[in-house]
Amino acid sequence: MTSVELNNVTKKYDKEKVVAVDDVSLSVSKGELFGLIGPDGAGKSSIFRILTTLLLPDGGTATVEGYDVVKDYKTIRGNVGYMPGRFSLYQDLTVEENLSFFATVFGTSIEENYELIKDIYIQIEPFKKRRAGKLSGGMKQKLALSCALIHKPSILFLDEPTTGVDAVSRKEFWEMLKRLKQQGITIMVSTPYMDEATLCDRIALIQSGKILSVDTPSGIVKSYHGKLFAIKSDAMYKLMNDLRAFEHTRSCFAFGEYHHISFKERDKDYTEEVLNYLQAKGHTGVEIKSVTPAIEDCFIDMVEEKKSEA
Amino acid sequence: MKQLFSFIKKEFLHVFRDRKTLMLLFGLPVVQLTLFGFALTNEVKNAKIVVADYSKDIATKQITEKIEASKYFDVEKSLKSHDEIEAAFKTGKIKLAILFPENFNENLLHLHKAQIQIIADASDINTATTLTNYISAIVADYQRQLMKDASIPLTITPEIRMLYNPELKGEHTFIPGIMAMIMLLICVMMTSISIVREKELGTMEILLVSPFKPLMVIIAKFIPYLLISFFNITSILLISVYALELPIKGSILLLYSESLLFVVTALAIGLLISIQAQSQQTAMFGSLMATMLPTLLLSGFIFPVENMPLPLRIISNVVPSKWFFIIVKSIMIKGAGISVVWKETLVLTGMMLFFLTVSLRKFKIRLA
Numbered sequence: 001m002t003s004v005e006l007n008n009v010t011k012k013y014d015k016e017k018v019v020a021v022d023d024v025s026l027s028v029s030k031g032e033l034f035g036l037i038g039p040d041g042a043g044k045s046s047i048f049r050i051l052t053t054l055l056l057p058d059g060g061t062a063t064v065e066g067y068d069v070v071k072d073y074k075t076i077r078g079n080v081g082y083m084p085g086r087f088s089l090y091q092d093l094t095v096e097e098n099l100s101f102f103a104t105v106f107g108t109s110i111e112e113n114y115e116l117i118k119d120i121y122i123q124i125e126p127f128k129k130r131r132a133g134k135l136s137g138g139m140k141q142k143l144a145l146s147c148a149l150i151h152k153p154s155i156l157f158l159d160e161p162t163t164g165v166d167a168v169s170r171k172e173f174w175e176m177l178k179r180l181k182q183q184g185i186t187i188m189v190s191t192p193y194m195d196e197a198t199l200c201d202r203i204a205l206i207q208s209g210k211i212l213s214v215d216t217p218s219g220i221v222k223s224y225h226g227k228l229f230a231i232k233s234d235a236m237y238k239l240m241n242d243l244r245a246f247e248h249t250r251s252c253f254a255f256g257e258y259h260h261i262s263f264k265e266r267d268k269d270y271t272e273e274v275l276n277y278l279q280a281k282g283h284t285g286v287e288i289k290s291v292t293p294a295i296e297d298c299f300i301d302m303v304e305e306k307k308s309e310a
Numbered sequence: 311m312k313q314l315f316s317f318i319k320k321e322f323l324h325v326f327r328d329r330k331t332l333m334l335l336f337g338l339p340v341v342q343l344t345l346f347g348f349a350l351t352n353e354v355k356n357a358k359i360v361v362a363d364y365s366k367d368i369a370t371k372q373i374t375e376k377i378e379a380s381k382y383f384d385v386e387k388s389l390k391s392h393d394e395i396e397a398a399f400k401t402g403k404i405k406l407a408i409l410f411p412e413n414f415n416e417n418l419l420h421l422h423k424a425q426i427q428i429i430a431d432a433s434d435i436n437t438a439t440t441l442t443n444y445i446s447a448i449v450a451d452y453q454r455q456l457m458k459d460a461s462i463p464l465t466i467t468p469e470i471r472m473l474y475n476p477e478l479k480g481e482h483t484f485i486p487g488i489m490a491m492i493m494l495l496i497c498v499m500m501t502s503i504s505i506v507r508e509k510e511l512g513t514m515e516i517l518l519v520s521p522f523k524p525l526m527v528i529i530a531k532f533i534p535y536l537l538i539s540f541f542n543i544t545s546i547l548l549i550s551v552y553a554l555e556l557p558i559k560g561s562i563l564l565l566y567s568e569s570l571l572f573v574v575t576a577l578a579i580g581l582l583i584s585i586q587a588q589s590q591q592t593a594m595f596g597s598l599m600a601t602m603l604p605t606l607l608l609s610g611f612i613f614p615v616e617n618m619p620l621p622l623r624i625i626s627n628v629v630p631s632k633w634f635f636i637i638v639k640s641i642m643i644k645g646a647g648i649s650v651v652w653k654e655t656l657v658l659t660g661m662m663l664f665f666l667t668v669s670l671r672k673f674k675i676r677l678a
């Protein structure tokens with residue numbers, strides 16, 4: 001059973017000059033936790049807004065729970081939960097007032113669906129008399145999620161729910177999503193953080209409005225062909241420049257405390273050559289090791305691939 | 311229904327949580343009434359007037375001296391023709407002219423009554439009224455002096471003519487004017503700002519992705535401001551009756567019904583602005599341009615529309631506050647009923663329907 005389906009959806013802005021969503025086709029199964037992963041400006045929010053019937057696509061068709069986003073927008077609006085990219089609740093209302101307002105707007109009450117939001121709401125309940133504008137980033141997100149959930153939607157659209165939230169709250173938030181998934185709710189979530197991708201069932205990597213790949217996180221990692229190395233030395237900035245100047249380098253970028261490097265001849269082990277090269281350049285404390293690629297490596301690799309194709 | 315109530319409750323919470331705006335909403339009418347009430351009844355000093363004495367006798371001389379002695383007037387004595395006097399009025403050189411007809415003293419002594427013609431430039435109503443009142447008082451004072459010596463009653467009748475605005479339209483008109491302005495200001499500005507704020511904060515996005523109907527958003531936004539407006543109307547009327555001693559001559563019920571009509575029109579305008587505006591600032595400036603300026607300039611509130619050039623008179627017809635102003639003035643000051651103001655009511659109803667239809671049609675159910 002598919003929950004969300006996009007067929008060749010295109011969205012252009014600014015008198016057709018800017019292509020935000022470029023011929024995107026996707027499908028999300030019922031009960032899936034689906035991640036839309038890509039940097040800022042990749043077109044994630046536009047896709048979410050098309051699916052929540054807030055924007056009309058310029059081309060292609062899309063359905064949510066079998067309903068067309070253009071024709072049946074009214075039906076969709078009553079059945080989805082949507083959490084926009086930035087905090088969109090009433091800052092001058094208290095936590096409780098916000099929640100009860102959204103509950104009534106959707107024709108339900110806090111009591112009726114309390115079970116569904118209990119896990120999340122219980123964490124902010126001590127602050128229920130506090131105005132929403134005075135909450136911390138993490139608590140705001142919890143409240144927004146509670147509000148999006150209060151009417152028991154069959155599908156949740158969460159647009160960058162963890163942006164601007166501290167690491168602990170982010171982790172908590174994903175745990176909440178996992179619990180919601182267990183209740184059979186389809187969740188479509190977008191994030192610019194590649195490390196969150198592994199927490200999804202399936203992900204779509206998106207860049208400049210185009211889908212680069214749709215697969216399970218492990219499938220995407222597996223599809224990475226060739227070897228990847230992590231290198232560090234005592235002078236990281238110089239190291240980056242030197243590695244990029246190295247004749248066999250395909251790509252090199254910073255990754256935590258290491259630089260990740262891949263080579264043009266992708267399956268060949270260049271460890272020796274690199275070490276010699278770096279020694280000649282005067283680097284000390286050089287350390288090199290082979291690593292399994294992360295989603296970010298795959299993403300960068302796919303972007304590089306696109307670039308070389310073009 | 312429950313949804314609507316909850317929405318209205320939310321709107322009230324917005325209004326009451328914002329203390330500064332709340333104070334402004336309730337304080338505005340009082341401040342404006344006081345400002346206008348006192349500013350418009352300012353005393354006049356050294357007004358330029360002309361005395362045209364066709365009689366030149368002892369009585370006219372004495373009256374003229376009395377007038378000259380007053381600090382209010384700057385008297386120019388001359389024997390000007392009627393045409394010259396009128397020309398002086400038109401150029402605004404003089405505010406008032408006093409004409410003593412021939413044989414003034416003789417008439418007073420033999421016929422026991424005489425007339426003085428007082429002509430005032432009534433395009434500036436307040437000055438005109440004040441000046442004529444002063445002159446009449448001086449003349450009455452002189453009359454009393456004469457009476458002391460004479461056994462027979464002597465009467466000097468000041469015959470007052472108000473040039474340009476004979477009916478003195480505009481007397482105390484600042485109250486209907488302020489009513490129109492405040493209702494426009496509150497309804498247009500507050501509704502447009504409160505809708506645009508939902509857009510700006512992104513809450514509109516969530517509201518749109520809900521089973522909520524646009525019409526309900528509009529009604530819910532409307533009710534708090536309607537109630538505030540009615541509260542303000544009541545306070546304006548109370549101040550005008552008890553503090554400014556201006557009684558309401560017509561039906562209060564009719565006054566409130568017409569106000570309701572006007573408030574809904576204002577709301578519809580606010581709605582239309584909010585649909586076009588993307589930020590609260592734009593909404594505010596748009597509202598100010600759409601309400602304050604036309605109300606101040608073209609409604610007849612401060613400047614009589616009758617004296618305006620034709621193009622402005624035509625434009626003034628599309629200003630809703632002009633019609634409301636006429637209605638309230640007729641009801642409050644002249645005590646008119648619906649039979650008198652039905653035409654204006656009809657125009658206002660038409661405007662309301664127009665703005666409401668356009669804004670409901672243009673209300674965006676999507677983001678772009």
